[in-house]
Amino acid sequence: MAYQIVASTCTACGACEFECPNGAIRMKGDIFIVDSGKCTECDGAHDSPQCAAVCPVDGTCIPL
Amino acid sequence: MSSAIIPLNALGRQKSAQTGGCSAQGCGSGGGQAADGLAPDIWQRVKDHPCYSDEAHHYFARMHVAVAPACNIQCNYCNRKFDCANESRPGVTSERLSPEQAARKVVAVASRVPQLSVLGVAGPGDALYDARRTFETFDRVAEVLPDLTFCLSTNGLALPDWVDEIAARRIGHVTVTVNMVDPEVGARIYPWIFHGHRRWTGLDAARILHERQMEGLERLAAKGVLVKVNSVMIPGVNDDHLVEVNRWIRERGAFLHNVVPLISDPGHGTRFGLDGQRGPNPAELKGLQDRLDGGVRLMRHCRQCRADAVGLLGEDVSQDVTLDKLPETPVYDPAPRAAYRAVVEREREDRHRAAAAATAGLARSGLPARLVAVCTKGGGRINQHFGHAREFQVYEVDGRGVRMIGHRRADNYCLGGDGDDDRLDDIIAALAGIDTVFAAKIGHCPKRDLAKAGIAVIDSYAHDYVETALADWFQAALPAAFTA
Numbered sequence: 054m055a056y057q058i059v060a061s062t063c064t065a066c067g068a069c070e071f072e073c074p075n076g077a078i079r080m081k082g083d084i085f086i087v088d089s090g091k092c093t094e095c096d097g098a099h100d101s102p103q104c105a106a107v108c109p110v111d112g113t114c115i116p117l
Numbered sequence: 118m119s120s121a122i123i124p125l126n127a128l129g130r131q132k133s134a135q136t137g138g139c140s141a142q143g144c145g146s147g148g149g150q151a152a153d154g155l156a157p158d159i160w161q162r163v164k165d166h167p168c169y170s171d172e173a174h175h176y177f178a179r180m181h182v183a184v185a186p187a188c189n190i191q192c193n194y195c196n197r198k199f200d201c202a203n204e205s206r207p208g209v210t211s212e213r214l215s216p217e218q219a220a221r222k223v224v225a226v227a228s229r230v231p232q233l234s235v236l237g238v239a240g241p242g243d244a245l246y247d248a249r250r251t252f253e254t255f256d257r258v259a260e261v262l263p264d265l266t267f268c269l270s271t272n273g274l275a276l277p278d279w280v281d282e283i284a285a286r287r288i289g290h291v292t293v294t295v296n297m298v299d300p301e302v303g304a305r306i307y308p309w310i311f312h313g314h315r316r317w318t319g320l321d322a323a324r325i326l327h328e329r330q331m332e333g334l335e336r337l338a339a340k341g342v343l344v345k346v347n348s349v350m351i352p353g354v355n356d357d358h359l360v361e362v363n364r365w366i367r368e369r370g371a372f373l374h375n376v377v378p379l380i381s382d383p384g385h386g387t388r389f390g391l392d393g394q395r396g397p398n399p400a401e402l403k404g405l406q407d408r409l410d411g412g413v414r415l416m417r418h419c420r421q422c423r424a425d426a427v428g429l430l431g432e433d434v435s436q437d438v439t440l441d442k443l444p445e446t447p448v449y450d451p452a453p454r455a456a457y458r459a460v461v462e463r464e465r466e467d468r469h470r471a472a473a474a475a476t477a478g479l480a481r482s483g484l485p486a487r488l489v490a491v492c493t494k495g496g497g498r499i500n501q502h503f504g505h506a507r508e509f510q511v512y513e514v515d516g517r518g519v520r521m522i523g524h525r526r527a528d529n530y531c532l533g534g535d536g537d538d539d540r541l542d543d544i545i546a547a548l549a550g551i552d553t554v555f556a557a558k559i560g561h562c563p564k565r566d567l568a569k570a571g572i573a574v575i576d577s578y579a580h581d582y583v584e585t586a587l588a589d590w591f592q593a594a595l596p597a598a599f600t601a
């Protein structure tokens with residue numbers, strides 16, 4: 054289980070990268086991507102997936 | 118005496134008889150006042166900062182670097198996805214910079230723009246959310262340009278966590294955007310905040326934000342940081358409420374209050390824009406500012422600059438200094454800035470003396486105040502051709518003096534060489550309530566068309582100081598009984 058970023062609506066603000074407890078998000082070229090191998094959906098670390106909670110565009114950080 | 122006014126008799130300044138009277142910003146020094154009615158030590162800290170002193174904004178330039186793309190709250194008046202080179206509002210920028218790139222850009226600009234005095238981090242997100250990027254930028258620049266003034270803008274949510282770091286870096290100017298002190302009002306402006314690893318909405322979000330803003334403001338002020346509070350005026354949502362905001366921030370030591378009009382073009386895709394929430398017109402903005410007069414010192418010359426703005430206020434050259442146009446390793450040459458500063462010191466003294474002399478007689482006049490517009494390229498002079506004006510500075514003249522009270526945008530009437538009529542109509546609309554414009558020069562046709570619209574354009578004061586020209590003009594209009 055992992056999250057993903059919808060590139061077409063992402064503003065590339067980087068807030069998700071800053072919040073991710075697992076360092077699973079990084080910039081690749083002009084867009085941000087989730088490394089699904091590292092993403093834990095924030096299980097055990099926080100009550101809700103941090104990327105989705107901080108993202109300014111609803112529906113951009115969503116379950117894979 | 119209103120705090121936003123440059124009293125004419127203080128323009129000559131040196132040793133003004135007034136002491137006290139500085140209640141608005143609680144400067145507490147009680148010593149002789151310096152320019153702008155400020156205590157001398159405070160004047161030293163704001164005299165080169167174009168946003169903190171409307172006197173300084175005639176001479177000095179500031180530069181914003183866009184190293185803070187991420188934000189921790191959502192505002193209904195902001196849409197950071199929009200990114201357009203013609204934009205001119207906070208939160209919009211076309212270049213995202215790493216701290217290292219930003220420092221490179223600052224050094225290159227400082228060598229080319231001798232007026233540069235201030236480096237600010239103002240977004241496009243929040244400067245204190247991912248604060249390490251902001252601080253790293255300042256640290257890198259400080260190594261090369263230790264005399265630049267540093268400032269940053271924040272929504273205040275993360276501010277209490279960073280007060281000590283800010284003070285330690287001698288970041289002496291911080292802007293906090295405060296749109297409400299009542300969570301009920303806040304809930305209509307902020308759909309959510311991200312705090313303590315979770316998203317908060319509604320009244321909870323507004324209450325947390327409000328508490329953090331007030332804590333941050335109070336602690337910064339206690340450290341001697343000059344805090345400017347920006348408030349976005351949203352008609353029907355917080356316009357009356359900003360009187361209350363002004364009182365709260367005064368009690369917590371804010372230095373300046375800057376009320377900016379909501380920008381809500383639906384094309385920007387902001388919540389307010391899409392919902393048809395309108396911004397205030399110039400008369401409404403001035404009406405509110407006049408109600409706030411006497412509280413915290415007001416800033417009336419803000420241009421709501423882009424997050425990567427470069428240059429004098431109202432004159433953005435950011436598109437000329439994008440990263441691809443800069444040298445790989447710029448070498449800083451301090452000579453132009455030093456030479457420019459020396460010129461400004463002389464020019465300032467001269468201007469203050471001239472203004473004081475020219476306006477000495479005004480105090481006897483009981484004539485009603487007049488609003489006029491001025492075309493200027495800086496230096497406090499009427500030195501711009503009407504057709505080149507991208508904005509007009511608005512001054513109020515009456516028996517108490519000549520004061521800048523705002524500006525009106527008029528995006529370059531003269532684009533094609535000889536202006537076209539639609540633009541002139543826009544300018545006439547932008548000048549609502551103003552019947553006299555001062556310019557260095559104006560073409561025959563626009564002058565005639567403006568006259569038909571009831572607006573007189575005067576170009577006989579070309580290159581004079583604004584204060585001397587307006588005082589002379591106002592004086593000339595006085596009936597003999599007043600001048601006797």
Ligand code: SF4
Pocket residue numbers: 055056069072073074075076077078087091092093094095102103104105
């Ligand atoms: S869900 Fe959590 S772990 Fe996964 S990418 Fe988002 S922030 Fe990182």
Ligand code: SF4
Pocket residue numbers: 058062063064065066067068069070085104107108109110113114
């Ligand atoms: S927080 Fe959302 S908009 Fe910002 S970079 Fe991450 S996915 Fe994109």
Ligand code: SF4
Pocket residue numbers: 167168179207239292418419420421422423430
């Ligand atoms: S946005 Fe306002 S406060 Fe910021 S630099 Fe521009 S004029 Fe100054």
